[in-house]
Amino acid sequence: MSVAESSDSVARNRVAVRIWLGIVTLAIFALVIVGGATRLTDSGLSITQWEPIHGVIPPLSEAEWQEELELYRQIPEYQQINKGMSLDEFKFIYWWEWAHRLLARGVGVLFAVPLLVFWVSGRIEQRLKLPLLGLLALGGLQGFIGWWMVTSGLVDRVDVSQYRLATHLTLACVIFAAIIWVSRGLAPHSSDRPPSEGSGGFAGLIALMIVVQIYLGGLVAGLDAGLAYNTWPLMDGAYVPSNLLVMEPVWVNFFENAKTVQFTHRVFAYLLWLATLFHMIRCMVLAPETTHARRSVVLFVLMTLQAAIGITTLLEQVPVTWALIHQGMALVVLAFAVAHWRAFAGTYPRPALSLQAA
Template sequence: MTMASPTAFASSNGSSSADETARARRAVRIWLWTIAIFIVAMVIVGGATRMTESGLSITEWKPIHGVIPPLSEAEWQEEFLKYQKIPQYSQMNADMTLSGFKTIFWWEWAHRLLGRSIGLVFIVPFAVFAMRGWIRGGMLPRIGVLFVLGGLQGAVGWWMVASGLVERTEVSQYRLAIHLTFACAILAATVWIAEGYREGRFAIRENHALRRFAGFLVLLVLGQIFLGGLVAGLRAGLIYNTWPLMDGSLLPDGLWTMAPAWLNFFENHKTVQFVHRLGAYTVLAMAILHYIQAHGEAMASETIRRSGWLVLAIMTQAVIGIVTLLLVVPIELGLLHQAAAVGVLVLATAHWRRLSPPTA
């Protein structure tokens, strides 16, 4: 009878362990990317609720009971009466019918339901993976923090909605920009962790300067998204719909009409749009510089390709933004502009992550 050698057993066990580890890493990565896709959808649906003026249609925050929409005519009338008590109804939609209210209600309800769904899609696999030992060590608290941030994002969303229920007919542009940027920051963190579980394809031999520049680009994109939130909150994209000139000039007058001066960056429609334009130019210029840097210093051709794709994505987003502005922000292009911005963020984050060591 022939007996297998100890070396053969060790090799077999080692191969089995490696296969199990690879399966675990792949499962965690797919799950985290699924979460990221949900967040992208959440951002896009959130943009639709804003552009359809639906965000204030639900005037209460009910994290549990709010899952169930109105099921009877009496319940619909009750929700409609609540909406009729806020300034947006009396000042903008006093002629709205119950049918019209249902339209904006469903947008906001879908937005909130999607947010709740993300929590469920997160917590169940997280618990299973943790129990099986597929998420362990320092990664447990890091991934767990994503769940906490998601819950906090829900509270930030209600804080935003509450700003439009008493004295305003829309939400505060400050709170809208914070809500949007916070969602995108959670998305970037999710992509960062997900890409850390990717097998191979990490250009960890690239120099620190290249890695730092890639991280700087992610911060720039997040900053530009914040500026876009201010533009959206002020409806500043509905005015000065020319390019490259703005109000007939490259450097328009009226940028500093408010006092103190810093207020212009947040409440002056012209200044907010102008700064958003400058932000787009800056992001594109920095991406081109990063591409040039990668050509001169990158050791991996994949790093150069990714930096080139990033430039192309930012250029595409810039074109979409210009067309959206020139056409006075039709809803389809407005949502495409927002979706493309999120796509740029995902690409920039994945590029940065692949310049760092993978998750152990």
């Protein structure tokens, strides 16, 4: 095989791997949206057992449905909120949680099986093997964290812990972002020089801030904090509302005080928007004709749109549709921010090719 043929083979392998990772990314996007719907419909505690294999099969008879409902009747959510729920009402919340778990299993298979095939056939570059194995391990950890989250709502509370919910959501987004990072590194990049030495680092800071903001959004969701104080720009009649630090110790307010959690989510959103605006202006001033500058404009537009969606969701008192649009748009912004950041580093170097006889 000639060097040219080897180079073509590397290019084809990279395209195949990128297509696979792109499909996995879309599947994770769908998984997060279904997870959001499961949360918004209060369906997450409807399945009270963790059966990774057997749980793929839903109840198939009336007796099995009654068994599932009886298990649900044992937990505080049923006893304190949904007492008297009919079987048809239970089926509605059960199917949401079942679909979420089934999709999670599907994502695991969608990642693991092609990884094995690509690995055995020699289509995975050496530099990618450890990162991809790490992503597989994170996926397994995410499944455990999902069940760890559910268990928090089965004994002495009517909902899952906001700490565990935010952790579950954030890890999903970290996996999502990491896959995009790897995939973007396999794609052709522009040869434009960065606007400045630190512009790539600042793009990375923005991506990290988005992950933090998603974590804060998870806390908001876990406390149902978006259902209160549905005005903007004022919150509880002021720009800085009172009683933000009423709990002791003070740090607990940022995780357990619904007012403080929502206020923190708002303020951090302003900081994130300003950081994106600063990045765009800097890129446009220093290197207006580069792809880096053009991407910074797109990122700012996406961030502004997400802010508008967030405000609308709040003012409308968090209807399911708007809440899911807000969550989905957060993933879109994160994906673009990570791809933008990765572009500053350029494409992964090609593996060394040896000249062999054709």
